[in-house]
Structures are given as C-alpha cells and as structure tokens.
Amino acid sequence: MLLSSLVLGTAAEGVTHINYGDMFFQLIVFIVLLALLKKFAWGPLMGILKQREEHIANEINAAEESRLEAKKLLEEQRNLLKEARNEAQSLIExxxxxxxxxxxxxxxxxxxxAERLKEAAKVEIEQQKEKAVGAIREQVAHLSVLIASKVIEKNLSAEDQDKLINDYIKEAGELQ
Incomplete structure (x- = not known):
C-alpha cells in the first residue's frame, strides 16, 4: 500500500517528479531493441536491397549488352545486304x-x-562460168570446124583441125 499511495501521491502531486531509473531502463531496452533490429532486421533487409540493386544493375548491363549486340548484328546484316546487292549488281553487269x-x-x-558462203558461191559461180565457157568454146570450135569444112568443102586432118580450134579459141578468149 505504501507503494500505491506513493504512486497515487505522486500522480496527485503532479509531474514534478521524474523517474530516472525507468527512463534509463527504457533507454537501455530501446538501445538493445535497436541493436537487435539492426542485427536481425536491418542487416538482412539491407542485404536483400543490396542484392536487388545488384540484380537490377546486372539486368541493365545485360540489356545494354543485348542492345549493343543487336546493333552489331543489325550492322552486320546491313553490310551483308549491301554486299549481296553489290554482288547481284556485279553478276547482272x-x-x-x-x-x-x-x-x-x-x-x-x-x-x-556469210562471207564464207559468199566466197563459196563466187567459186562455184566461177567454176560454172568456166564450165559454161568451156562448153561454149567446145561448141564454137565444133561449129567452126563444121563451117570451115563446108566452106572449104574438104576434109581436114586431125592436126589441122586441132590447130584451127586452138586458134579460134584464142581469138574468142581475147574478145572477152
């Protein structure tokens, strides 16, 4: 009862009395609680946040590397396409x-x-011309002999006939 009258008495007296023992005890408990929170809550929480930060940084780095790789591949594809176009143009040319x-x-x-055929035709024409000229000469010679034999009305010897034919052929050849 003494204790309760003391507490009641203190409460009735007002706030003039501060209990430093309780305050000190509460301060110690608060410090111990902060230490426990730091060790068991704040440390793991900071570790999780640090891991999350590292994970995000790694993801950003991976995304940047992927972007750079994609850019590099795009440039390679453009170069290959340009080479293919150049090669196609070269093939077309x-x-x-x-x-x-x-x-x-x-x-x-x-x-x-055409020139060969033309030359062959010229040669053939020349051959045909020579044949025709030969045939005409032969006919002319034969007709000349007949005309000469009728004019002279005598028979010529074979030698005279050949001489007469050759002379006539030479004359006919000179006239052409």
Missing part, C-alpha cells in the same frame, strides 16, 4: 557483258559464215 560478247561473237560468226 557480268551477264550483260557476256551477253554483249556472245552477241558480238554470234554476229562475227554469222558474218564469217
């Missing part, structure tokens, strides 16, 4: 040049063939 060369070769071959 080569095909065009080969087509021109083949066209020129075909034209040259056709001209050569």
């Amino acid at each position: 080569n095909a065009r040049k080969q087509g021109d060369i083949q066209r020129e070769e075909i034209i040259a071959t056709a001209r050569g063939e």
